[in-house]
Amino acid sequence: MSPARLLLASASPRRSALLDQIGVTHRVVPAHVDETHRMGEAAADYVCRLALDKARAGWRQRQDERAALGADTAVVLDGDILGKPADAEEAEAMLARLSGRAHRVCSAVALTDGTREEVRLSESEVWFRAIAPAERARYVATGEPLDKAGAYAIQGWAAIFIEHLSGSYSGVMGLPLYETAALLELWDTGTPPGGGHARDGAA
Ligand SMILES: Cc1cn([C@H]2C[C@H](O)[C@@H](COP(=O)(O)OP(=O)(O)OP(=O)(O)O)O2)c(=O)[nH]c1=O
Numbered sequence: 001m002s003p004a005r006l007l008l009a010s011a012s013p014r015r016s017a018l019l020d021q022i023g024v025t026h027r028v029v030p031a032h033v034d035e036t037h038r039m040g041e042a043a044a045d046y047v048c049r050l051a052l053d054k055a056r057a058g059w060r061q062r063q064d065e066r067a068a069l070g071a072d073t074a075v076v077l078d079g080d081i082l083g084k085p086a087d088a089e090e091a092e093a094m095l096a097r098l099s100g101r102a103h104r105v106c107s108a109v110a111l112t113d114g115t116r117e118e119v120r121l122s123e124s125e126v127w128f129r130a131i132a133p134a135e136r137a138r139y140v141a142t143g144e145p146l147d148k149a150g151a152y153a154i155q156g157w158a159a160i161f162i163e164h165l166s167g168s169y170s171g172v173m174g175l176p177l178y179e180t181a182a183l184l185e186l187w188d189t190g191t192p193p194g195g196g197h198a199r200d201g202a203a
Contacts (some may be wrong), residue, residue: 009058075150122176124167
């Protein structure tokens with residue numbers, strides 16, 4: 001890997017911790033972008049656009065970094081994008097909607113160095129058990145849901161609500177590490193890790 005550090009364009013401590021988890025040294029800068037959802041824009045397109053906007057905003061604050069990384073995560077239910085709840089009341093309402101059913105989580109990661117731009121998407125399905133109103137209220141009172149898309153944190157207390165996950169745990173948490181590592185490898189070497197896709201091979 002190149003010795004220059006990566007620039008993480010994110011105010012999310014989770015994303016920094018996830019990069020640490022796979023040994024990617026980085027410098028953090030906040031990336032303020034307009035997160036308005038466009039009418040008719042698919043959730044996957046929305047998170048990819050925002051991840052790239054954040055990476056571009058981060059790159060504008062570069063020093064000697066090799067590239068800037070941006071990410072975005074959205075919880076999707078019945079075609080609606082559930083972002084971060086504005087207050088406790090909205091958090092409870094989101095949790096009531098998620099209770100006892102499955103939803104989708106779209107997470108995108110983007111890299112740019114001002115010339116090249118690459119984006120990868122991770123999509124997961126998360127099954128919640130039913131959460132009784134009193135339990136929802138207790139969870140919201142912990143404060144955990146308030147800065148999280150969809151009003152929950154898989155890595156926190158909300159783990160007890162999750163019956164099943166199909167997809168990427170790190171993606172649900174905010175930064176899909178498989179896609180991130182693959183993108184960094186491709187960025188630095190021009191080839192994907194392992195030289196190809198394992199699932200293309202014969203079993
Ligand atoms: C669903 C879910 C989301 N989240 C978090 C990840 C993100 O921080 C947040 C989604 O909001 P984002 O807008 O993707 O990110 P952010 O505003 O926190 O950070 P930045 O834009 O500066 O990069 O929700 C969890 O921590 N756990 C979860 O299980």
